[in-house]
Amino acid sequence: MKPEERARQTIDEQLSQAGWIVQDFKDIDLSAGSGIAIREFPLTTGFADYMLFVDRKAVGVVEAKPVGVKLTEVAEQTEKYVQGLPDNFPAYVHKLLPFAYESTSVETHFRDLRDPAPRSRRVFHFHRPETLLEWAKQKETLRARMRKLPVLNIGNLRDCQVEAINGLEKAFASDRQRSLIQMATGAGKSFTAVSFVYRLIKFANAKRILFLVDRSNLAKQAFKEFQTYTTPDDGRKFTELYNVQRLQSNTIDPVNKVVITTIQRLFSMLKGDSDFEAENEERSGFEIMPEAKEHIVGYNPKMPIETFDFIITDEAHRSIYNLWRQVLEYFDSFLIGLTATPSKQTIGFFHNNLVSNYSHEAAVADGVNVGFEVYRIRTNITEKGSKIEAGSFVTLRSRMTRKTLWQELDDDFQYTANQLDRDVVAKDQIRLVVRTFRDRLFTEIFPGRTEVPKTLVFAKDDNHAEEIVGIIREEFGKGNNFCKKITYRTTDEKPDELVTAFRTSYDPRIAVTVDMISTGTDIKPLECLLFMRDVRSRNYFEQMKGRGTRVIDPTDLQAVTPDAKVKTHFMIVDAVGVCENEKTDSRPLERKKTTPFDKLLHSVALDIRDEDTVSSLAGRLARLDRAIGPADRKEIESKAGQTIKQIVHRLLDAVDPDKQEVRAQEKFGVEAPSDEQIQTAYKEMADDACKIFDNATLRNLIIDIKKRNDIVIDEVSTDTLAEAGFSADAKEKAKTVVSTFQRFIDENKDELLALQILYSQPYGKRHLTYAHVQELAERIQKPPYALTPEAVWNAYERLEAAKVKKAGAKRLLTDIVSLVRYASGKMKILEPHTEFVDHRFEEWLADQKKSGVTFSGEQMEWLNMIKDHIATSVSVGIDDFEFAPFQQKGGAVHVYEVFGEKLEQILDELNERLVA
Numbered sequence: 001m002k003p004e005e006r007a008r009q010t011i012d013e014q015l016s017q018a019g020w021i022v023q024d025f026k027d028i029d030l031s032a033g034s035g036i037a038i039r040e041f042p043l044t045t046g047f048a049d050y051m052l053f054v055d056r057k058a059v060g061v062v063e064a065k066p067v068g069v070k071l072t073e074v075a076e077q078t079e080k081y082v083q084g085l086p087d088n089f090p091a092y093v094h095k096l097l098p099f100a101y102e103s104t105s106v107e108t109h110f111r112d113l114r115d116p117a118p119r120s121r122r123v124f125h126f127h128r129p130e131t132l133l134e135w136a137k138q139k140e141t142l143r144a145r146m147r148k149l150p151v152l153n154i155g156n157l158r159d160c161q162v163e164a165i166n167g168l169e170k171a172f173a174s175d176r177q178r179s180l181i182q183m184a185t186g187a188g189k190s191f192t193a194v195s196f197v198y199r200l201i202k203f204a205n206a207k208r209i210l211f212l213v214d215r216s217n218l219a220k221q222a223f224k225e226f227q228t229y230t231t232p233d234d235g236r237k238f239t240e241l242y243n244v245q246r247l248q249s250n251t252i253d254p255v256n257k258v259v260i261t262t263i264q265r266l267f268s269m270l271k272g273d274s275d276f277e278a279e280n281e282e283r284s285g286f287e288i289m290p291e292a293k294e295h296i297v298g299y300n301p302k303m304p305i306e307t308f309d310f311i312i313t314d315e316a317h318r319s320i321y322n323l324w325r326q327v328l329e330y331f332d333s334f335l336i337g338l339t340a341t342p343s344k345q346t347i348g349f350f351h352n353n354l355v356s357n358y359s360h361e362a363a364v365a366d367g368v369n370v371g372f373e374v375y376r377i378r379t380n381i382t383e384k385g386s387k388i389e390a391g392s393f394v395t396l397r398s399r400m401t402r403k404t405l406w407q408e409l410d411d412d413f414q415y416t417a418n419q420l421d422r423d424v425v426a427k428d429q430i431r432l433v434v435r436t437f438r439d440r441l442f443t444e445i446f447p448g449r450t451e452v453p454k455t456l457v458f459a460k461d462d463n464h465a466e467e468i469v470g471i472i473r474e475e476f477g478k479g480n481n482f483c484k485k486i487t488y489r490t491t492d493e494k495p496d497e498l499v500t501a502f503r504t505s506y507d508p509r510i511a512v513t514v515d516m517i518s519t520g521t522d523i524k525p526l527e528c529l530l531f532m533r534d535v536r537s538r539n540y541f542e543q544m545k546g547r548g549t550r551v552i553d554p555t556d557l558q559a560v561t562p563d564a565k566v567k568t569h570f571m572i573v574d575a576v577g578v579c580e581n582e583k584t585d586s587r588p589l590e591r592k593k594t595t596p597f598d599k600l601l602h603s604v605a606l607d608i609r610d611e612d613t614v615s616s617l618a619g620r621l622a623r624l625d626r627a628i629g630p631a632d633r634k635e636i637e638s639k640a641g642q643t644i645k646q647i648v649h650r651l652l653d654a655v656d657p658d659k660q661e662v663r664a665q666e667k668f669g670v671e672a673p674s675d676e677q678i679q680t681a682y683k684e685m686a687d688d689a690c691k692i693f694d695n696a697t698l699r700n701l702i703i704d705i706k707k708r709n710d711i712v713i714d715e716v717s718t719d720t721l722a723e724a725g726f727s728a729d730a731k732e733k734a735k736t737v738v739s740t741f742q743r744f745i746d747e748n749k750d751e752l753l754a755l756q757i758l759y760s761q762p763y764g765k766r767h768l769t770y771a772h773v774q775e776l777a778e779r780i781q782k783p784p785y786a787l788t789p790e791a792v793w794n795a796y797e798r799l800e801a802a803k804v805k806k807a808g809a810k811r812l813l814t815d816i817v818s819l820v821r822y823a824s825g826k827m828k829i830l831e832p833h834t835e836f837v838d839h840r841f842e843e844w845l846a847d848q849k850k851s852g853v854t855f856s857g858e859q860m861e862w863l864n865m866i867k868d869h870i871a872t873s874v875s876v877g878i879d880d881f882e883f884a885p886f887q888q889k890g891g892a893v894h895v896y897e898v899f900g901e902k903l904e905q906i907l908d909e910l911n912e913r914l915v916a
């Protein structure tokens with residue numbers, strides 16, 4: 001079956017799934033159903049692959065292409081068909097078919113020709129016939145209506161909320177599919193969301209809007225926000241005008257204009273589950289990622305892609321990663337992210353369209369948030385650990401059952417600060433922290449107060465939380481209602497009821513949690529955060545701090561804390577150094593992507609053991625361990641005296657900031673090691689971990705095993721001339737190589753993504769990547785082909801010397817891209833990939849100049865670095881700016897400063913022009 005036939009077969013199935021009846025033109029029967037898709041339909045401008053009819057009238061066309069074709073190049077062809085209706089032909093729009101699709105069955109583009117600026121957009125699937133009928137009958141499209149929204153009624157909106165709504169609606173008017181709102185915790189993100197949802201429903205006639213959260217208590221909180229919202233122009237409550245549904249089953253009532261649910265439940269619904277356990281919504285979706293085997297979201301006819309016009313994802317940074325991302329990208333919707341702490345990944349997901357930016361500092365200055373002060377509590381055991389001497393009796397307790405037994409120690413038991421409260425519970429350490437907090441509460445922390453302020457304690461895990469609760473009750477001399485544990489393991493009371501009581505009632509005064517109410521949950525009377533666990537993530541720490549920033553009316557505050565006058569600030573009681581320890585964003589393990597594996601091994605043997613080198617070596621070894629077989633793995637273990645996993649763990653321990661600090665504390669006997677002491681500790685740990693690579697036999701064994709599993713790209717050897725001219729034998733061998741290479745392309749062009757891309761020249765979603773090229777190079781080396789790029793290049797050189805440029809001594813893996821292009825007739829001259837990229841780059845610069853675009857000296861420096869990166873790595877993305885050579889020039893932050901909003905367009909153009 002030809003590629004286009006295979007694509008059409010799948011397109012037939014997809015149209016059927018969406019409710020279309022697919023027919024051949026000769027068998028046309030428009031009475032067979034509401035939605036009919038007619039194959040090979042004749043028009044005045046040619047034959048449409050599929051003509052779409054709804055209720056016997058034409059509404060659109062589908063242009064089908066083989067998998068891998070660049071769909072943007074097909075759009076003009078579709079344009080001819082939508083304008084090719086015969087006179088007096090029954091259609092909803094006279095002489096124009098409003099809806100145009102291009103599809104390869106793997107990728108589908110759609111546009112509405114009635115939009116103010118019709119632009120193709122990727123869709124997961126085809127729309128249903130009734131949807132196109134509804135759209136066709138509308139006088140204006142959604143995108144047209146969003147350009148005519150009335151001026152915002154400011155009313156009681158804060159300036160930051162006005163800025164967010166206006167920025168968002170400006171993005172909508174420009175047809176920006178994704179927008180991100182950054183607003184400090186407590187600044188009113190939910191109220192802002194309800195405000196623009198109301199405008200989208202009333203003035204833009206949005207059909208249905210999804211409000212997506214990642215925990216059930218946040219869904220309840222959002223639902224309450226809609227219930228209490230008073231519309232600024234009508235005066236009635238939102239829920240009096242429009243139906244709002246908080247999903248508690250896997251069924252959406254079609255009358256609802258707003259649907260609120262967790263991303264976990266939505267994922268379950270897309271999979272086709274009939275129901276979903278409510279308890280699965282208690283924990284954050286960020287923490288309970290689905291199993292890898294569940295990673296593919298398929299089309300669900302019960303929930304078509306047009307179910308929602310808009311999707312709002314609250315605390316967006318938790319819902320865009322890994323498997324959850326596909327849930328958002330399933331729907332043909334505008335995506336709106338709300339977050340207080342956007343990461344670079346979040347901003348990138350929303351296409352760098354940050355429509356408003358309202359920081360915590362600005363919120364404090366405006367009186368929208370309150371600031372904080374830090375009260376530090378240190379104990380020796382907290383910072384150094386302790387030792388239990390031999391002969392002592394200790395209690396051992398099961399983590400799961402909490403069953404205890406006594407045991408006498410035969411040897412001293414030494415534990416570190418990092419083991420505290422996970423492997424070891426030191427009750428007196430907890431007691432001392434709690435007692436100190438109690439004794440200083442009304443004299444230093446909240447002087448003059450008599451009521452314990454609403455306090456949230458962060459524990460390491462559920463067992464730790466259990467210990468803290470018991471000791472707080474003892475030390476304060478209070479009953480159970482005074483202090484409650486609010487975690488996912490709370491069994492005697494429902495967690496959401498406990499949260500409500502903590503927010504609105506006098507008791508409990510103190511709540512102990514792990515992470516259930518560490519983010520998102522609104523508890524305005526909260527005045528104190530007690531950290532008994534450390535946090536290394538900057539984003540997570542900011543979210544945890546955000547629980548205390550919210551302002552509250554003095555009357556409401558006094559209703560739960562009678563002796564409080566006004567909330568002017570909140571206190572952080574730091575018992576673990578959480579405010580002092582360095583916070584980091586997650587960093588990739590592989591930090592030296594361009595350094596060959598054998599050079600990394602030799603580097604550590606030569607005492608080059610900086611953190612980037614050690615971390616990168618750990619990453620390469622971990623990848624090697626996954627790639628090799630049991631025999632190779634056992635051979636390495638026999639030479640090394642330890643497994644690859646053990647080697648990797650020691651390397652990673654060396655670059656772990658926590659473990660470096662512990663080693664420095666132990667080595668120098670200090671509570672707070674200096675930077676120099678930590679660096680000394682790191683040097684020792686790195687040397688210990690890397691000592692094994694002093695063994696040349698082990699290094700060579702690892703390199704040899706990697707050679708057996710990877711393709712070797714020799715970038716250093718200098719070749720010498722062995723023959724000039726073509727002997728009959730050499731020519732025949734060269735013909736065989738070229739023939740085999742051509743056969744390889746023909747037999748694999750539908751399976752290998754790199755060949756799909758290169759052979760059919762697609763666009764957008766199908767950008768070529770270095771991984772695609774590696775896959776191609778690995779496949780060509782395997783039987784039955786057993787070729788290498790060098791062998792193919794030499795064969796072409798023998799047969800067609802006048803058309804082949806020498807690849808040179810420095811061969812690159814990316815030269816295989818040139819080989820495929822040349823073999824498929826897309827290049828007249830076979831030249832190294834770097835030269836091809838250089839030529840395309842100069843052509844692109846010339847086109848820019850003709851268009852009146854000029855670049856500064858600094859911009860040209862960056863453009864040349866980007867060009868060189870594409871030459872060696874095939875493509876460039878935002879993440880690449882975090883590595884050399886870009887990092888040395890300021891990385892992703894600075895490149896945005898250099899190019900501004902044009903960066904994304906420039907990268908797209910260069911990725912396309914320099915490789916396509």
